[in-house]
Amino acid sequence: MSEAAARRANTEPRWLRLALTAVGLGFLFFFLAMPLAAVFSQAFAGGWNAYLEGLRHPDTLSAVWLTVFIAVVVLPFNVAFGVAASWAIAKFDFRGKSLLITLIDLPFAISPVVAGLVFLLIFGAQGLFGPWLGEHDIKIVFALPGMVIVTLFITFPFVARELIPLMQAQGKDEEEAAVSLGASGWQMFFRVTLPNIRWGLLYGVILANARAMGEFGAVSVVSGHIRGETNTLPLHVEIVYNEYNAIGAFAAASVLALLALVTLAAKALVEWKIRQETAMRQADLPPDESSPRS
Numbered sequence: 001m002s003e004a005a006a007r008r009a010n011t012e013p014r015w016l017r018l019a020l021t022a023v024g025l026g027f028l029f030f031f032l033a034m035p036l037a038a039v040f041s042q043a044f045a046g047g048w049n050a051y052l053e054g055l056r057h058p059d060t061l062s063a064v065w066l067t068v069f070i071a072v073v074v075l076p077f078n079v080a081f082g083v084a085a086s087w088a089i090a091k092f093d094f095r096g097k098s099l100l101i102t103l104i105d106l107p108f109a110i111s112p113v114v115a116g117l118v119f120l121l122i123f124g125a126q127g128l129f130g131p132w133l134g135e136h137d138i139k140i141v142f143a144l145p146g147m148v149i150v151t152l153f154i155t156f157p158f159v160a161r162e163l164i165p166l167m168q169a170q171g172k173d174e175e176e177a178a179v180s181l182g183a184s185g186w187q188m189f190f191r192v193t194l195p196n197i198r199w200g201l202l203y204g205v206i207l208a209n210a211r212a213m214g215e216f217g218a219v220s221v222v223s224g225h226i227r228g229e230t231n232t233l234p235l236h237v238e239i240v241y242n243e244y245n246a247i248g249a250f251a252a253a254s255v256l257a258l259l260a261l262v263t264l265a266a267k268a269l270v271e272w273k274i275r276q277e278t279a280m281r282q283a284d285l286p287p288d289e290s291s292p293r294s
Helices: 003-009 014-043 048-056 058-091 097-104 112-123 130-135 144-155 157-170 173-180 185-214 217-223 233-242 246-284
Strands: none
Touching (some): 048 058, 058 144, 058 157, 058 185, 097 157, 112 144, 144 185, 144 217, 157 185, 233 246
């Protein structure tokens, strides 16, 4: 097939490109732009003072602080598990490797509400460890520790799932070369592995952080909905809205919307950096490796 014929075969008609573009833009407008506009319009429906009053409410400030605190606590565990799991899966062959990959995907397959109920059955008053925890005055569910645990369970696949294919594609050649030159394990990790995965790691952290701050189902089951103590921002929005305080609910929801927009901007920046770095690596390859074979 000639180059001109191949170009024609891979070029869609103008009407099809316009139709696909219109569908994509329409989807973004109805399912992204309109809901965001509705949130902010309802938040400011009572004016700027009413909006600020809703944000300055002690329960709202407590919910914001708790949401951020849980995300900050959970992320280091996500990073540690994600790097360790992806390193083991991508760099080594061992029995049970397929089982480990399946277990990593488990939170994607289980409903968050079911995950919350599972931890309630484990740490609740009538659960597996409930009597022992009660005897030692240790509170897990309906308290901060339970909320951290379920959030960690829901979010731990994100970093690993971003790093596993990246580290598999990179192979083991650079690490083996570093070891052969006398580098220790930590030197190899910090000088070879970490620079190669830094953007993929940051991408996974952004996704995990977004899920941690927006999680509702699992946290709702184990939180107990105690005002000012165990209500995260999503739970606070639901409670305030059910009390017919629309301005307060949408004011709190606007904070979540702003966090989502910041997350999208950070995600777009990281994706651009990944594409730029990939293009630079391909440009450094010899012509027979960087160009596709016919």
